[in-house]
Amino acid sequence: MAEDQFDMLGCLERVRRRDQVAARELVEHLHPLVIRIVRSHLPRRVAEEDLAQDIFLKMFTRLDQYQGAVPFPHWVSRIAVTTCIDQLRAQKRRPEFRWADLSENEAEVLDNVLSDEKTELPGSALAARELVHKLLDQLKPDDRLVIQLLDLDQKTIAEISAQTGWNQTLVKVRAFRARRKLQKLFQELQSKEKSS
Numbered sequence: 001m002a003e004d005q006f007d008m009l010g011c012l013e014r015v016r017r018r019d020q021v022a023a024r025e026l027v028e029h030l031h032p033l034v035i036r037i038v039r040s041h042l043p044r045r046v047a048e049e050d051l052a053q054d055i056f057l058k059m060f061t062r063l064d065q066y067q068g069a070v071p072f073p074h075w076v077s078r079i080a081v082t083t084c085i086d087q088l089r090a091q092k093r094r095p096e097f098r099w100a101d102l103s104e105n106e107a108e109v110l111d112n113v114l115s116d117e118k119t120e121l122p123g124s125a126l127a128a129r130e131l132v133h134k135l136l137d138q139l140k141p142d143d144r145l146v147i148q149l150l151d152l153d154q155k156t157i158a159e160i161s162a163q164t165g166w167n168q169t170l171v172k173v174r175a176f177r178a179r180r181k182l183q184k185l186f187q188e189l190q191s192k193e194k195s196s
Contacts, residue, residue: 008072034080041084055080077163088141138185143178150175
């Protein structure tokens with residue numbers, strides 16, 4: 001169904017009357033939004049469709065809480081982001097990230113960064129992406145989320161504020177602290193490599 005042809009309020013009203021067809025239409029309409037959020041915040045070892053199902057389940061069970069103060073897709077976005085954060089919190093964080101945890105390609109990428117080599121290695125983009133995600137996995141869920149949205153997804157402070165429900169000052173403070181933590185983690189990894 002095209003965006004401009006979808007009657008969100010009419011569909012919600014039918015869903016509240018337990019119309020199963022309307023419920024399927026609502027899920028079909030919101031699925032691309034939810035999957036996009038899940039993919040950008042997906043905790044490791046969690047299937048994206050499983051997490052999307054959890055989000056839709058929460059959406060339906062909390063539907064009576066939706067008051068219409070914000071557009072419905074924004075409300076669902078907040079549920080999706082919160083669900084992803086909760087999933088990240090539930091996973092045990094590794095206490096330390098070590099040089100030995102890196103794959104051979106990731107180690108080469110880090111070696112190149114440390115030695116300022118400009119040569120591109122085959123697979124270095126993928127290895128660099130994996131290295132970034134391993135470093136991000138060491139952050140607290142809220143810190144990881146703000147870095148993901150701001151730096152990797154290129155969202156604005158205002159967009160992040162609308163999506164998470166955090167005020168703009170909090171977004172800026174979290175981004176600053178998260179970047180400092182990432183820098184510290186990278187320096188620790190760097191010093192471990194130099195000492196080995």
